[in-house]
Amino acid sequence: MALTINVRKPQFKFDSSVPRHWLAQSPFRTHLCNSFTLLFPTGEKFFIRSLQKFVPGLQDETLYQEAKLFIRQEAQHALEQDKFLTNLREQGYEIDGMLRLVEDVITRFVESKTSDEFRLALTAGFEHLTSLLAEIGLEENFFENAHPQMKALFEWHALEEIEHRAVAFDVLQSVDSNYFRRAAGLMSAYLILSGLTGYVTANLLWQDKLLLKKNTIHEALNVFILEHALLPKAVGIFARYLRPGFHPGEQKHLEALIKRFFPDAEPGVA
Numbered sequence: 282m283a284l285t286i287n288v289r290k291p292q293f294k295f296d297s298s299v300p301r302h303w304l305a306q307s308p309f310r311t312h313l314c315n316s317f318t319l320l321f322p323t324g325e326k327f328f329i330r331s332l333q334k335f336v337p338g339l340q341d342e343t344l345y346q347e348a349k350l351f352i353r354q355e356a357q358h359a360l361e362q363d364k365f366l367t368n369l370r371e372q373g374y375e376i377d378g379m380l381r382l383v384e385d386v387i388t389r390f391v392e393s394k395t396s397d398e399f400r401l402a403l404t405a406g407f408e409h410l411t412s413l414l415a416e417i418g419l420e421e422n423f424f425e426n427a428h429p430q431m432k433a434l435f436e437w438h439a440l441e442e443i444e445h446r447a448v449a450f451d452v453l454q455s456v457d458s459n460y461f462r463r464a465a466g467l468m469s470a471y472l473i474l475s476g477l478t479g480y481v482t483a484n485l486l487w488q489d490k491l492l493l494k495k496n497t498i499h500e501a502l503n504v505f506i507l508e509h510a511l512l513p514k515a516v517g518i519f520a521r522y523l524r525p526g527f528h529p530g531e532q533k534h535l536e537a538l539i540k541r542f543f544p545d546a547e548p549g550v551a
């Protein structure tokens with residue numbers, strides 16, 4: 282079965298009406314999402330480079346076309362998420378040190394010290410995590426009370442992460458079907474993503490002088506355990522990937538989720 286991947290070019294403009302705490306007036310929720318904005322442009326360019334090494338050698342024409350669409354979608358995501366960095370600077374946040382750290386971790390630490398195959402497994406692992414976050418974010422209607430421009434940005438990105446969720450996985454399987462490399466890719470992606478988002482979220486909250494405040498801790502508990510239960514839900518979805526016969530395309534409920542949010546979207550599986 283072939284995935285239907287649509288490359289959209291939404292061309293967002295984030296103006297000064299976006300407040301500092303743009304998601305439900307919650308500093309914790311806002312900065313958790315801002316941490317993704319700081320990571321995504323560098324991360325998505327890394328995903329593109331990781332896949333590009335293998336695209337010319339793909340024998341399957343459908344997968345070859347999907348890989349090219351994956352690259353175009355990720356390039357568009359990096360471009361649009363990157364735009365909001367200007368707003369963060371205008372809002373007074375010091376973000377350049379964190380952007381350098383993310384760049385160093387990805388390019389100096391990961392990219393220069395690992396094999397092409399491992400970076401592909403890492404990318405497939407990251408893609409499972411972005412699809413996981415997209416699934417929980419949409420299911421939980423996490424952006425319901427966000428500023429409309431940011432709601433549109435994150436929900437568009439979530440939709441396309443679900444659409445192309447199987448591409449890096451399929452490219453990896455066509456190059457190297459070693460289960461342990463696949464599992465190591467996911468575990469490494471988890472460590473990098475949780476380490477960097479945790480640090481960036483904490484740093485932005487610290488800049489707001491809200492890091493260890495009672496409300497911040499309460500909001501973190503709400504997001505991870507009480508209200509949205511991100512943590513227990515994530516454990517279940519995370520574990521799907523570790524089942525030896527898993528394939529991202531089997532998650533048919535995601536097609537219904539896309540339809541619920543985007544009734545005009547093309548079906549995710551053709």
Ligand SMILES: [Fe+2]
Nearest residue numbers: 325355358442
């Ligand atoms: Fe993306």
Ligand SMILES: [Fe+2]
Nearest residue numbers: 355408411442
């Ligand atoms: Fe992606």
